[in-house]
Amino acid sequence: MKVFDCTVIGGGPSGLSASLTLGRARRKIALFDDGTNRNRVTQESHGFLTRDGINPQQFKELGLKELKNYPSVSYFNTTITEIIKVKDQDRFIVKTPNGQEYITEKILLATGIQEIFSIPTIRNYYGKSLFSCPYCDGWEQRDKPLVVIAEKEEHVLHLTKLVYNWSQDIVVLTNGIQLSKEGIAELQKRNIQIKSEAIKALIGYDGLLQKIEFVTGEILHRSCGFVAPSFYRPNHFAEKLGCEVKENGKVITDGVGRTTQKNIYIAGETEKSRPTSLLISAAKGNKAAVAVNTDLTMERF
Numbered sequence: 198m199k200v201f202d203c204t205v206i207g208g209g210p211s212g213l214s215a216s217l218t219l220g221r222a223r224r225k226i227a228l229f230d231d232g233t234n235r236n237r238v239t240q241e242s243h244g245f246l247t248r249d250g251i252n253p254q255q256f257k258e259l260g261l262k263e264l265k266n267y268p269s270v271s272y273f274n275t276t277i278t279e280i281i282k283v284k285d286q287d288r289f290i291v292k293t294p295n296g297q298e299y300i301t302e303k304i305l306l307a308t309g310i311q312e313i314f315s316i317p318t319i320r321n322y323y324g325k326s327l328f329s330c331p332y333c334d335g336w337e338q339r340d341k342p343l344v345v346i347a348e349k350e351e352h353v354l355h356l357t358k359l360v361y362n363w364s365q366d367i368v369v370l371t372n373g374i375q376l377s378k379e380g381i382a383e384l385q386k387r388n389i390q391i392k393s394e395a396i397k398a399l400i401g402y403d404g405l406l407q408k409i410e411f412v413t414g415e416i417l418h419r420s421c422g423f424v425a426p427s428f429y430r431p432n433h434f435a436e437k438l439g440c441e442v443k444e445n446g447k448v449i450t451d452g453v454g455r456t457t458q459k460n461i462y463i464a465g466e467t468e469k470s471r472p473t474s475l476l477i478s479a480a481k482g483n484k485a486a487v488a489v490n491t492d493l494t495m496e497r498f
């Protein structure tokens with residue numbers, strides 16, 4: 198069976214960028230992607246130099262098209278369900294849901310993160326009316342009447358202050374959480390309205406928010422804004438492979454993608470379990486790929 202030099206799991210900007218770098222370094226690469234990239238819910242991505250406003254699917258297709266120039270890169274549109282270390286060998290077996298197995302010397306985890314919303318229906322509006330990153334989507338919401346939905350005081354204050362840069366017409370919704378006197382004073386000095394009633398429903402159609410209904414029966418008409426989700430790594434590959442992981446979910450690395458386990462590398466948002474951006478994730482993929490290639494070079498020279 199063919200042995201790949203490296204298997205890249207995840208074809209977001211980090212995995213695509215890593216695969217490009219490794220393909221150009223003539224490495225035999227298997228890239229797996231199952232289409233669950235975090236930004237799949239939105240229509241436009243912003244801030245990636247030369248690609249401002251590009252559709253996320255188009256971004257991925259452009260990345261995959263570039264990889265076709267490098268014959269040592271194989272792309273598989275499927276999920277990796279399991280990674281098994283072969284005993285006493287520098288080899289791993291990666292498995293797909295249909296029972297296919299692939300052998301690889303190194304693994305690069307680039308599987309991203311996902312959101313958790315305390316109000317599940319937020320997901321219906323996420324990426325169309327409600328966003329989490331003002332740098333990504335603030336420009337399009339500039340000067341509009343906005344909501345900021347967040348439930349921890351630190352998140353409320355951080356996100357609201359940031360969003361204020363793009364629009365000063367903000368209603369903060371804490372969904373039943375009371376802010377401290379100091380927190381309230383900070384927002385009120387900028388005439389920001391705070392509604393701490395629990396939210397009953399978000400109402401709209403086809404991802405377009407129209408209004409928010411509170412348990413009190415009150416209705417707030419707002420059609421866009423920002424939310425502060427929690428984030429998590431959607432798999433335990435790093436833990437199962439024995440990589441050291443901090444309590445906060447951050448996988449310990451040497452700063453360029455090498456984990457504490459030989460032959461296991463990590464790149465993109467999944468490393469710190471925190472959101473960043475397309476550009477930063479792509480840069481991290483490039484860095485980790487250089488680490489993979491450096492190690493392969495030194496081991497084999």
Ligand SMILES: Cc1cc2nc3c(=O)[nH]c(=O)nc-3n(C[C@H](O)[C@H](O)[C@H](O)COP(=O)(O)OP(=O)(O)OC[C@H]3O[C@@H](n4cnc5c(N)ncnc54)[C@H](O)[C@@H]3O)c2cc1C
Binds near residue numbers: 233242275277432
């Ligand atoms: C609504 C929204 C809007 C955004 N807008 C912007 C923006 O305008 N500009 C910007 O810079 N950033 C934006 N972002 C953030 C951006 O999407 C992320 O920073 C970026 O996608 C992170 O890249 P990544 O490679 O780490 O992870 P991802 O892009 O999430 O890619 C991870 C990939 O791994 C794959 N995968 C996961 N598990 C497996 C598995 N077991 N087997 C196979 N494949 C697997 C998934 O299919 C996915 O494609 C936005 C995010 C959201 C949610």
